[in-house]
Amino acid sequence: MPPASDDQERTPPSPDTAFATLGDETRMEILQTLGEAEESLSFSELHTRVSVRDSGRFNYHLDKLVGHFVRRSDDGYDLARAGERVIEAVLSGVVTDRPTVEPTRIDQSCQYCGAPIAVEYREERISVLCTGCAGTYGRRDDESEYGHIGSLYLPPAGVENRDPAELYSAGRTWGGLATMATASGVCPRCSAPIEESIEICDEHEGDDVCGACGSRYAVGVAFRCTNCIYERSGLVGVRFLTNTDLLALLTGHGINPITPESHSRIGTAFAYDEEVLSVEPFEARLTFTVDGDSLTLTVDDDLAVIDVTRDRNDRTQDRSNGDGG
Numbered sequence: 603m604p605p606a607s608d609d610q611e612r613t614p615p616s617p618d619t620a621f622a623t624l625g626d627e628t629r630m631e632i633l634q635t636l637g638e639a640e641e642s643l644s645f646s647e648l649h650t651r652v653s654v655r656d657s658g659r660f661n662y663h664l665d666k667l668v669g670h671f672v673r674r675s676d677d678g679y680d681l682a683r684a685g686e687r688v689i690e691a692v693l694s695g696v697v698t699d700r701p702t703v704e705p706t707r708i709d710q711s712c713q714y715c716g717a718p719i720a721v722e723y724r725e726e727r728i729s730v731l732c733t734g735c736a737g738t739y740g741r742r743d744d745e746s747e748y749g750h751i752g753s754l755y756l757p758p759a760g761v762e763n764r765d766p767a768e769l770y771s772a773g774r775t776w777g778g779l780a781t782m783a784t785a786s787g788v789c790p791r792c793s794a795p796i797e798e799s800i801e802i803c804d805e806h807e808g809d810d811v812c813g814a815c816g817s818r819y820a821v822g823v824a825f826r827c828t829n830c831i832y833e834r835s836g837l838v839g840v841r842f843l844t845n846t847d848l849l850a851l852l853t854g855h856g857i858n859p860i861t862p863e864s865h866s867r868i869g870t871a872f873a874y875d876e877e878v879l880s881v882e883p884f885e886a887r888l889t890f891t892v893d894g895d896s897l898t899l900t901v902d903d904d905l906a907v908i909d910v911t912r913d914r915n916d917r918t919q920d921r922s923n924g925d926g927g
């Protein structure tokens with residue numbers, strides 16, 4: 603076994619060098635073997651488990667990984683954090699797999715029209731579709747029988763061993779957590795700060811999907827990571843998924859936004875009423891209603907909540923200025 607050296611302190615490789623290092627079957631096999639091992643492996647244990655027999659060649663490839671991707675200690679070899687992240691990415695399926703699921707009805711109903719919903723999976727995305735109405739964003743084309751309600755992100759590994767209903771639930775959890783991070787200003791991919799911008803349709807019409815912007819809602823938000831390429835856009839209401847008053851409304855009615863039991867329950871909560879009070883500077887009132895209890899958040903140009911009003915079934919209370927009643 604070669605002696606341990608101080609190569610673990612080397613400066614991190616450039617992206618080019620890092621990818622070049624990984625562009626070899628033997629090296630990926632070494633990383634995968636270390637990832638599967640329960641404990642540190644000695645040079646000879648690792649060599650036995652990897653298919654390359656020539657020990658000079660094996661040592662050459664291992665040496666390329668030691669430092670940034672593989673850690674060498676007195677106990678043997680382990681994955682370093684970067685090596686773990688590479689293997690996690692491979693096992694999540696995002697690097698190699700492209701599963702698809704054709705639109706399939708599940709036993710859940712649309713929050714807008716009550717018709718059954720269907721789920722479709724492709725390109726790491728679950729599309730939640732309505733079989734009855736145009737959903738939130740309309741039909742894909744005139745012939746489509748499905749209206750697009752929304753999307754939930756899920757890596758390919760999430761499709762394995764799950765039926766479409768389970769796929770939907772997993773997407774709610776995975777996608778919901780990513781949305782919560784995004785709405786909190788933290789990139790769910792790389793953790794860097796997120797920038798957000800408000801998008802308002804100035805020709806918005808109708809109670810249904812608007813012909814001008816293609817959405818049921820006039821106000822959307824675009825999110826962009828300041829470090830990586832992560833970008834998402836969504837309804838402004840979803841931006842408040844981590845607002846404690848909204849969480850209180852949801853959980854007070856037994857709705858867990860991360861593991862909702864039914865699509866229509868969480869969907870109804872997010873089928874909110876939107877009232878744009880001012881475009882420049884932006885100010886809007888968003889009213890979320892569950893079982894007759896409603897919560898109105900007034901939000902400003904920075905998407906800060908400047909007023910909170912809760913209207914309950916039985917009584918009204920205004921928490922923001924204390925003079926409600």
Ligand SMILES: [Zn+2]
Nearest residue numbers: 712715732735
């Ligand atoms: Zn519908």
Ligand SMILES: [Zn+2]
Nearest residue numbers: 803806812815
């Ligand atoms: Zn519009």
Ligand SMILES: [Zn+2]
Nearest residue numbers: 789792827830
């Ligand atoms: Zn990022």
